[in-house]
Structure formats: structure tokens, C-alpha cells
Amino acid sequence: MDHPPDPIPEPRDREQDLATVDKTLAIYTALGSSKTPLYLRDLEQRCALPRRTIQRHLDYLESRGFVQRTGAGRYLLDPAARLPLGAADHDGIDRVLAEFTKCTGRDVALATLSGGRLAISHLHPSPEGESLLQGIDPRAMHATAAGKCLLAQLPNQERRRLMILTGMPRYTDRTITDVKRLDASLKAQQDEVWSAEGEYCETGACLAILAHPGTTYGDSIALTTSVQAAEFTQMKRELGISLLRGVARLQTVIGPLQPPRFGPVAI
Numbered sequence: 001m002d003h004p005p006d007p008i009p010e011p012r013d014r015e016q017d018l019a020t021v022d023k024t025l026a027i028y029t030a031l032g033s034s035k036t037p038l039y040l041r042d043l044e045q046r047c048a049l050p051r052r053t054i055q056r057h058l059d060y061l062e063s064r065g066f067v068q069r070t071g072a073g074r075y076l077l078d079p080a081a082r083l084p085l086g087a088a089d090h091d092g093i094d095r096v097l098a099e100f101t102k103c104t105g106r107d108v109a110l111a112t113l114s115g116g117r118l119a120i121s122h123l124h125p126s127p128e129g130e131s132l133l134q135g136i137d138p139r140a141m142h143a144t145a146a147g148k149c150l151l152a153q154l155p156n157q158e159r160r161r162l163m164i165l166t167g168m169p170r171y172t173d174r175t176i177t178d179v180k181r182l183d184a185s186l187k188a189q190q191d192e193v194w195s196a197e198g199e200y201c202e203t204g205a206c207l208a209i210l211a212h213p214g215t216t217y218g219d220s221i222a223l224t225t226s227v228q229a230a231e232f233t234q235m236k237r238e239l240g241i242s243l244l245r246g247v248a249r250l251q252t253v254i255g256p257l258q259p260p261r262f263g264p265v266a267i
Contacts, residue, residue, distance in 0.1 A: 023049060027057050028077070031067065036115045037074035068119075076115050090122070092253040097124045100246045104225070106239065107131035108246070110211065111146035111222040113154075116162050118147045120224075132204040132226035139166040142182050143175045143200040145208035146224035152186045152194075153213065153220040159183075174198045193240035194222075197232050205232040209243040212254050221254070223247055 030046040031038060038046075043054050058075055061067040068076055093110070100108045101124045109123040109131075117138035125131040141147030142163060151159050160179050168177045176182050176199070197205040208224035223246050227235050 023047070023053060024057050024061070027054060028061065028066065031075060031077045034076075034115065037070050037072075037076040039074050043075070076119075089253050093122050093250070094124070096246060096249045096253060097122055099249070100124070100225070100242060101126065104239065104242050106225045106227060106242075107133055108223065108225045109133050111144075111150065111208065111224050112219065113141070113150050113162075116165060117141075118144065118150070120146075132201060132206065132228075133224065136200065137169070137171075139169055140171065140200050141166065142168050142177075143171050143196060144224075145194040145196040145206040146222040148186060148189075148196060149194040149208045149210055149222045149224075150220050151182075152189065153210070156183070171200045172198055172202045174202075175200070191240075193236075193243060195232075195236065198229055201229075203229050205229050207236065207239050207243060209240070209247055211247050211250050223250065 026047045026049070027043060030043055034042075040051055040054060040058075043049075043058075044051055047054060058067055058069075062069060066077065070076065097108045097110075100106075105127055107124060107126045107130065109120045111118060111120055113119070118136065118141045119138065120133055120136060123131060123133055125134070136144060141151055151162070154162070160183075163179050163182065168179070168182075169175075170177050174197070176185060192209055194208045195205065200206070204226055205228070206224055206226040208222045210220060211223040212221040223243055225239055225243060227239065
């Protein structure tokens with residue numbers, strides 16, 4: 001597989017090699033242990049490294065798909081980098097998602113909770129280049145299928161803490177903005193395929209399914225797709241089956257799945 005040139009110079013000897021690895025791991029660990037994205041100044045304090053060095057290593061990690069830069073100039077681990085051990089086959093993930101798009105004509109992506117926010121990764125737009133999943137507000141966990149799927153994996157207290165932090169913004173008249181109503185909605189879920197119709201976007205709907213329960217309660221992964229609201233009823237069953245097949249194929253990339261946790265089990 002071809003990679004872009006590494007922005008970090010090749011080490012001249014073994015000691016320099018180890019020092020380079022130590023710096024990269026220090027930055028990676030600082031990002032991974034933070035609940036929110038970090039500015040360069042935050043990483044300077046946590047890693048005790050010069051800003052230019054940190055920037056060089058961040059560029060390297062970003063070029064390899066391990067780090068994302070937000071619009072506010074902060075950095076966080078790419079959601080895919082939080083996948084369970086052995087799940088770093090990004091090309092394999094992309095092949096599975098590309099096949100989903102080819103077969104269904106719909107967009108598809110992975111979703112996870114990163115730093116207490118909804119994060120979309122490995123996004124594959126529809127063949128026409130369209131996607132309702134692009135640019136989703138990271139606070140919209142309560143208004144999207146993927147967000148609900150992931151929230152249902154959290155303990156009550158943690159889920160309610162996140163909802164207080166985000167403020168549960170109202171996006172449409174159908175958006176649930178009350179924590180108790182959201183809890184009841186998640187508890188009532190009896191299907192593996194989660195859905196949200198007109199809750200984030202009046203003209204759109206989305207579906208999601210748990211793709212991997214993760215290694216801890218906060219790093220579950222969902223597979224998600226979207227559809228125009230006018231087509232939702234007609235397409236829901238077919239896309240749900242396609243999501244289930246997609247998850248089955250992802251098993252070969254991110255490891256065997258445990259039984260999906262949803263409904264009363266997760267509440």
C-alpha cells in the first residue's frame with residue numbers, strides 16, 4: 001500500500017529511532033486519554049515537547065489516519081484509531097463500506113463517540129457524491145440513529161452526563177430534547193437496526209446498527225447509512241438487511257462481534 005512521505009525525518013540511529021517513537025506515543029497517549037480535543041498548547045503542557053516537534057508528529061499521525069484536526073484548530077484521535085486491537089486495517093474497512101455503497105446506492109460510514117461527541121469516519125457518499133451523514137453536528141447523538149445506538153451502550157449516568165454537556169439541541173419538531181424521554185425511547189428499542197426519521201434533518205432519515213461493542217463502554221462502533229425521509233418507509237427494511245450484512249463482513253476486519261447490546265440490556 002502506498003503512503004504519503006513521512007513528515008518526520010528518518011532516524012539516523014537506534015537511539016534516535018526510539019526517541020522519535022517515544023514522542024509519537026506521548027502525543028498519541030495524550031490525545032487518547034483526553035475527553036475533549038486538545039490545542040497545541042495543551043499538548044505542549046502534557047508532553048513537555050516543543051510546539052514545532054508536536055506539530056510535526058501531529059502531521060505524521062494525521063497523514064496515517066490516526067488523528068483528526070477540528071475546525072477550531074484542536075486535535076483528537078480519529079474514531080477509527082479507537083477501534084479494538086487488531087482493527088487497524090483501514091483499507092479493509094473501506095473495502096467493506098465501498099461494497100455497501102455499490103450494492104445499495106446509499107452512503108455509509110462508521111460512527112463512534114469521541115471525546116463525548118458523535119464522530120463520523122470512513123464516510124463513503126452515494127455514487128452521486130451525496131451524503132446526509134456529512135457535517136453532522138457532533139452534539140446530535142440524541143437525534144441520529146448512530147448516536148442513539150451508541151448512547152444505548154452507555155450506563156445511565158454517563159449517558160445523562162453527556163446529554164447535559166451537549167444541551168440536547170433541538171434540530172426539528174421531532175427532536176427529543178428531554179433526557180427522560182430519550183431514556184424511554186432507548187429502552188423501548190427492540191430491533192437491532194436503529195432509526196431516526198426527521199429528528200436531525202426534516203427531509204432526511206438515518207439507520208444504524210452496532211458494528212462492534214468495543215473494549216470498554218465508551219468505544220462502541222456503529223455502522224450507519226441515510227436516506228431521504230420520503231423514501232424511508234419503503235427503504236427501511238432493505239437497508240436494515242444491508243447493514244446487517246455489512247456488519248457481518250466487518251467481522252473479518254475488526255474482529256468477531258459479541259451479541260449486540262440494545263434495549264433493556266443496555267439500559
